[in-house]
Amino acid sequence: MRKAKRKATNSFFPKKVEELKQVLEKEFVNSNDLSYSIFESSSQKLAVFYLSYQVDSQRIENTLLKALLEPNKDWTVDSLLNEIPINTGQKMDKLEELLTNLINGHVFVYIEGAQQVVSYLMLNIEHRSLEKAETESVVIGPQVAFTESLVTNLNILRWRMRSKDLVLEKIMLGKTTPKEARIIYLKSVANETDVQTMRQRLQDLDVDEVEDANVLMQYIEDSSWTIFPQFYSTELPDRASYAINKGRVGVVVENSPMAILAPTTFFSFFESTEDLYMRWNAGSFLRVLRFISMFISVMLTPMYVAAVTFHYELIPTQLLISIGQSRANVPFPPIFEALLLELLIELLREAGARLPTKVGQTIGIVGGVVVGTAAVQAGITSNILIIFITISALASFTAPSYLMGTSIRVLRFPMIILAGILGIMGIVFGISFLIIHLLKLTSLGRPYLTPIYPFRMKDINKVLIRFPQQFQGKRFLSYRPKDKVRFNKKKAQQKKDIDE
Amino acid sequence: MDINVKVKPNLSIRAFYLFFIIASLQLGVGIMGAPRFLYKEAGTDSWISIFIAVAYIFAVLFVMILTLKQYENADIFGIHRDLFGKWIGNLLSSAYIVYFIVTLFSVLITYIEVVRVFIFPTISPLTMGVILLILGIYSTLGGLRIIVGVCFLFFILTHWVLLLLIEPAVQIDWGHFFPMFQTPFPDLLAGAKASAYTFIGFEILFLVYPFIQNKEKLHFPVYMSVAWSGLLVLVTTIITLGFFTGVQVERREWTLLSLFKFQQFSFIERLDFVVVAEWMMVIIPNIILLFWGATYGIKRLYNLPQKITIYALAVPLLIGCWLIDEHFQIQWVIEKVNGFGFWLVYVYPFLLLPMVLIKKKWNQHRRGEKNET
Incomplete structure (x- = not known):
């Protein structure tokens, strides 16, 4: 039975053009879109067929149809390939091949009685133009962001890294709706193990559909229970190319404007490419500022709650008086008050993200200013707490990665609750737990907290603060790149005596 | 049980981390009360006692490393098995495990008492025990590499506390140290012995030795760690004794912590609140290293998986924290641990080394005979 079927597909051609049409219409459930036109000349019959919305119809008319309509010409398979000025022509003879390529945007020409069908790739992908990055906006440096089109993304990346070593390994993901993904790395730099791990995880992936790069990230992450993202997903091509140049592995997925970068350290979520474009001292300052603001964002409100609930002694008398005055009319315990306000801020942020931009600003002002003032006047909250909460909300937005910023904002809630129950002991417990948790995490099998632990002195100058360029002669050694040296450090550091 | 431990290369650690392992196990609850114990015995010359204690510990460490070097890659449990056979060897090894557990227990109850005295007089010891043990269990489950990471990070993250001692340090009355060199030598020795509980912790070397990657670089971090903790105890003792008068020192239970009240x-x-809470991060490396030592030992001796013994151990510890919450009971426990630990940690290595050497000689001798025949 099976053998017979295979035989049938093998001897699919030659066929009458009408027969072919019937077969195609039967195979395609939704055959309305199938455009099937028959050209008849004195000596032969030709059939041209394609899926109307998948192909560039302008191009078909200009090149293919124009040539075919040339009078008194006898076409053969070879003359179709040689004389028509389209460079993607190829022969096909299997029905299945024909069907999949029809979906992928091929145009087919069949000469009645021929053994093969000729196909031309004339794909037409709808895509938007390149735009500025929205979630990871930068002040100076390249502004362009990835788009939803894989071809565009690869094009941008290739253009940024014109290296022969750049590998764009193709891999298909998803069972029911396959999607193309590319593993991108520099062959001469990237660590083999990392590339192999990434390839293995993608190959072993057994899902029906990969919706987006961020979903793929969650499929292949090391730990799915943690709140911290373990791979960096970026929409900035310069960030992606920077990481790949340093020996990391990138993954881009069709229909997703994000590229995944792995392995990643916890600290790289607070690095912005802007740090590189600025002078090293200003860049380092901004990076340290981001670390501090993460700390503030997690700790400030819980500290207030702990101090006001349990440890009045901690606050000097002067400050205690003003805090006491502002809290005098508030009937709620501090933990409830803090949770209420944190929730309000989150609510404003979420509404701001969902609302249309024109309405969004109005709502922001109404929500932030009017409600805030009214809440203080009504005696529901103290204005000192409002200051703290606003600072910690602002601080959480300094993280260049939106995913990390969200994680930090979520972390505040358990911290506030711990501070409200156990006071300062609760805060230290929470911080200790977080540090231990971060120590346990890995990204693509590499420790999350490198280079702090496992400690590597030579990498510190790339992570916590950024040293001047002449100290950056080595790549990130903790990830063991194949090629460790970026440039000769000695040459860069050559010193001269005065007046030489 | 094998005498030598086979360690997978991905589980081994660099010798450099030994500094943090040993130093963070030594600096724990002991240092909080050390100045008082020292002053009681050695008076104004307490600082000399610290030098004596550190010198003695250097000698112990030298002997310990020499003992370990006689084997290919063995820990204390393997050495016991090799020397004394299954039954007596296991008995001695169990003594070590029991020692780890009771030390862990003493650390737990002492810290809980400190928290109750300084911050929350009403907090249930059970709650405190639960949060300490959660952190202990959570990191111990990660294995030795995570434990070393916790020691390393918490060691760095807690040392800022020393900066708060600058304020009292500049107010020292140097007259408190005079007259110098008047304390009789036996009293100085007694002072050194009184600091035994403070300096306990370097015996973990007997356990982690097989996990060290580059054993040739072992000496420097090990001696440095003891030197560092010795230095810290010395500095804090000098500040405490210089800041408070003798009567005040004797009256205060945790003199070091009282010092932190003076910075503002x-x-x-009232930074002593912050410091006492922050001290949790000093305690946690203690808890998890001892936890790991105990469960790892049980695994080596009786083949019980650590994942079970950790939980099995946590329950009685928790109940213990709950039951023993009176000051005199806690002091009693610490005294017992102190006595037990003194013999096991400070004296026993000197007995072990000759036995190991004799056994080695004997083996070589026998092998030589075999080769002749």
Whole structure:
């Protein structure tokens, strides 16, 4: 039975053009879109067929149809390939091949009685133009962001890294709706193990559909229970190319404007490419500022709650008086008050993200200013707490990665609750737990907290603060790149005596 | 049980981390009360006692490393098995495990008492026990590499506390140290012995030795760690004794912590609260290293998986924290641990080394005979 079927597909051609049409219409459930036109000349019959919305119809008319309509010409398979000025022509003879390529945007020409069908790739992908990055906006440096089109993304990346070593390994993901993904790395730099791990995880992936790069990230992450993202997903091509140049592995997925970068350290979520474009001292300052603001964002409100609930002694008398005055009319315990306000801020942020931009600003002002003032006047909250909460909300937005910023904002809630129950002991417990948790995490099998632990002195100058360029002669050694040296450090550091 | 431990290369650690392992196990609850114990025995010359204690520990460490070097890659349990056979060897090894457990227990109850005295007089010891053990269990489950990471990070993250001692340090009355060199030598020795509980912790070397990657670089971090903790105890003792008068020192239970009351800023004061809470991060490396030592030992001796013994151990510890919450009971426990630990940690290595050497000689001798025949 099976053998017979295979035989049938093998001897699919030659066929009458009408027969072919019937077969195609039967195979395609939704055959309305199938455009099937028959050209008849004195000596032969030709059939041209394609899926109307998948192909560039302008191009078909200009090149293919124009040539075919040339009078008194006898076409053969070879003359179709040689004389028509389209460079993607190829022969096909299997029905299945024909069907999949029809979906992928091929145009087919069949000469009645021929053994093969000729196909031309004339794909037409709808895509938007390149735009500025929205979630990871930068002040100076390249502004362009990835788009939803894989071809565009690869094009941008290739253009940024014109290296022969750049590998764009193709891999298909998803069972029911396959999607193309590319593993991108520099062959001469990237660590083999990392590339192999990434390839293995993608190959072993057994899902029906990969919706987006961020979903793929969650499929292949090391730990799915943690709140911290373990791979960096970026929409900035310069960030992606920077990481790949340093020996990391990138993954881009069709229909997703994000590229995944792995392995990643916890600290790289607070690095912005802007740090590189600025002078090293200003860049380092901004990076340290981001670390501090993460700390503030997690700790400030819980500290207030702990101090006001349990440890009045901690606050000097002067400050205690003003805090006491502002809290005098508030009937709620501090933990409830803090949770209420944190929730309000989150609510404003979420509404701001969902609302249309024109309405969004109005709502922001109404929500932030009017409600805030009214809440203080009504005696529901103290204005000192409002200051703290606003600072910690602002601080959480300094993280260049939106995913990390969200994680930090979520972390505040358990911290506030711990501070409200156990006071300062609760805060230290929470911080200790977080540090231990971060120590346990890995990204693509590499420790999350490198280079702090496992400690590597030579990498510190790339992570916590950024040293001047002449100290950056080595790549990130903790990830063991194949090629460790970026440039000769000695040459860069050559010193001269005065007046030489 | 094998005498030598086979360690997978991905589980081994660099010798450099030994500094943090040993130092963070030594600096724990002991240092909080050390000045008082020292002053009681050695008076104004307490600082000499610290030098004596550190010198003695150097000798112990030298002997310990020499003992370990006689084997390919063995720990204390393997050495016991090799020397004394299954039954007696296991008995001695179990003594070590029991020692780890009771030390862990003493650390737990002492810290809980400190928290109750300084911050929350009403907090249930059970709650405190639960949060300490959660952290202990959570990191111990990660294995030795995570434990070393916790020691390393918490060691660095807690040392800022020393900066708060600058304020009392500049107010020292140097007259408190005079007259110098008047304390009789036996009293100095007694002072050194009184600091035994403070300096306990370097015996973990007997356990982690097989996990060290580059054993040739072992000496420097090990000696440095003891030197560092010795230095810290010395500095804190000098500041404490210089800041308080002798009577005040004798009256205060945790003299070191009282020192932190004197620093204040415009937005925060009473930093002893912060320090006592922060001290949790000093305690946690203690807890998890001892936890790991105990469960790892049980695994080596009786083949019980650590994942079970950790939980099995946590329950009685928790109940213990709950039951023993009176000051005199806690002092009793510490005294017992002190006595037990003194013999096991400070004296026993000197007995072990000759036995190991004799056994080695004997083996070589026998092998030589075999080769002749």
